[in-house]
Amino acid sequence: IPLVGGLLLIVSIFVYFILSFILSEYQFLNKKISILIIGGLFAFLIGVVDDFLHIKAEKKIIAVSIFNIIFFQKLGFFQVETLLFESNYFFLQISSVSLSLIISIIAFLICHYALVILDGVNGIFGVYAISLFTTILLFFEISYALENFIFYLIIILLFITFLNLRNNLFFGNSGSLMLSALIPYILLSIYNERNNQIFLFSYISLIIVPVLDMIRLFFLRLFEKRSPFSKDLNHIHHKLLKKFTLKWTLFIYLSLSFIPFLVIEIFYLDPLIILILQIIFFFTLNKALKTQKN
Numbered sequence: 001i002p003l004v005g006g007l008l009l010i011v012s013i014f015v016y017f018i019l020s021f022i023l024s025e026y027q028f029l030n031k032k033i034s035i036l037i038i039g040g041l042f043a044f045l046i047g048v049v050d051d052f053l054h055i056k057a058e059k060k061i062i063a064v065s066i067f068n069i070i071f072f073q074k075l076g077f078f079q080v081e082t083l084l085f086e087s088n089y090f091f092l093q094i095s096s097v098s099l100s101l102i103i104s105i106i107a108f109l110i111c112h113y114a115l116v117i118l119d120g121v122n123g124i125f126g127v128y129a130i131s132l133f134t135t136i137l138l139f140f141e142i143s144y145a146l147e148n149f150i151f152y153l154i155i156i157l158l159f160i161t162f163l164n165l166r167n168n169l170f171f172g173n174s175g176s177l178m179l180s181a182l183i184p185y186i187l188l189s190i191y192n193e194r195n196n197q198i199f200l201f202s203y204i205s206l207i208i209v210p211v212l213d214m215i216r217l218f219f220l221r222l223f224e225k226r227s228p229f230s231k232d233l234n235h236i237h238h239k240l241l242k243k244f245t246l247k248w249t250l251f252i253y254l255s256l257s258f259i260p261f262l263v264i265e266i267f268y269l270d271p272l273i274i275l276i277l278q279i280i281f282f283f284t285l286n287k288a289l290k291t292q293k294n
Contacts, residue, residue: 003051005126005160006175010044012156013037016149030145032077036185042067043181047174057229060177065109072104077189079104086199087272108184114210115180117217119171121237126161126171127250129179130154131258132206136186139265141195150186165246201271202264205278209236209257212282236282239289256282 017037020028046063049055072078079100085092096103119125133150136142142150157179163169171179190196191203213236218228240249260278264271 003170003172003174005164005169005171006044006047006173006178008160008169009156009171009175009178010041012152013040016152028145028148030143032143032189033145033149035075036149036182036189039068039071039185040178040182042071044174044178047172047177050173050177061109061113061229064112064177064181065105068105068108069101072101077192078108078185080107080188080192082194084199085201085272087201088270089272104188108188110211110214111184111187111207112180114207114214115183116176117214117235118210118237119176119180120233120235121241121246121249122167123161123165123246124237124250124253125176125179126157126164127254128210128257129183130157130161131254132183133157135206135258135261136190139196139261140190140198142190142193146186146189153182198265199271201275202261205260205264205271205275206258208275208278209253209282212279213237216283216286236286236289239286243289252285256285 014037016028017034020033043064046055046060050060080103081095081097081100083092083094083096083103085094115125115128118128133154137147137150137154160169160171160175164171187203187207217232217234220234221228221230221232237249237253240252244252256278260274263269264274
């Protein structure tokens with residue numbers, strides 16, 4: 001099965017870039033979208049090399065970290081200068097200007113690596129990304145240019161994911177690395193624009209499931225005296241697939257990932273309480289599923 005999902009994605013993005021540039025349409029392309037594409041291209045190139053040479057995860061993380069430290073230096077819309085926490089019981093605003101670069105890099109890397117390792121079951125990464133982008137379009141106030149770019153990504157991902165589900169292609173490391181870079185770039189830029197009354201607990205709920213799975217596996221592998229970056233079939237989506245069909249696996253994983261955010265935004269329930277319940281349910285579900293060994 002060819003690893004051409006990433007190639008289709010990058011070619012489609014370049015087509016979008018070139019057509020927007022030719023048409024000189026601001027609603028399709030601006031400086032921020034151009035920078036997002038550059039960041040995604042770097043991740044894609046690392047992924048291409050990885051597909052052929054099988055680079056160790058540690059080296060990929062170091063390369064991505066160095067690139068983003070340089071990349072974020074002059075880009076204020078990627079740097080988190082204010083941490084806003086909201087609950088029905090308190091509102092907390094913390095200035096993080098002095099640590100904005102460090103916080104942004106750490107947030108990016110956590111989200112990036114959690115999404116990279118999500119790509120282990122056919123369709124799950126594509127469907128997750130489509131669901132996340134659709135949620136952003138429905139609930140976030142964003143610029144018209146970014147809205148068009150995300151809508152275009154959804155269309156391309158629908159096509160790639162359809163082929164992935166039919167076993168016609170895989171995302172490959174190039175596709176998973178690039179998409180796993182674009183998502184945190186977009187989330188960071190939207191958060192820092194502050195055009196939305198959506199705060200950190202809600203943002204965290206959108207990405208917490210793959211992050212919790214990554215953290216769980218990180219410490220589990222250390223406990224077993226293995227590299228925390230080693231590969232296995234102990235991810236929660238692997239466990240779900242062992243118990244259920246692919247359709248039910250996707251349904252359960254996506255429900256756990258996005259229903260809490262929908263509950264927060266539609267019914268205005270306390271985001272902190274919902275986030276805590278989401279975390280509890282994740283570990284309860286994981287415990288209920290029989291661990292699948294290598």
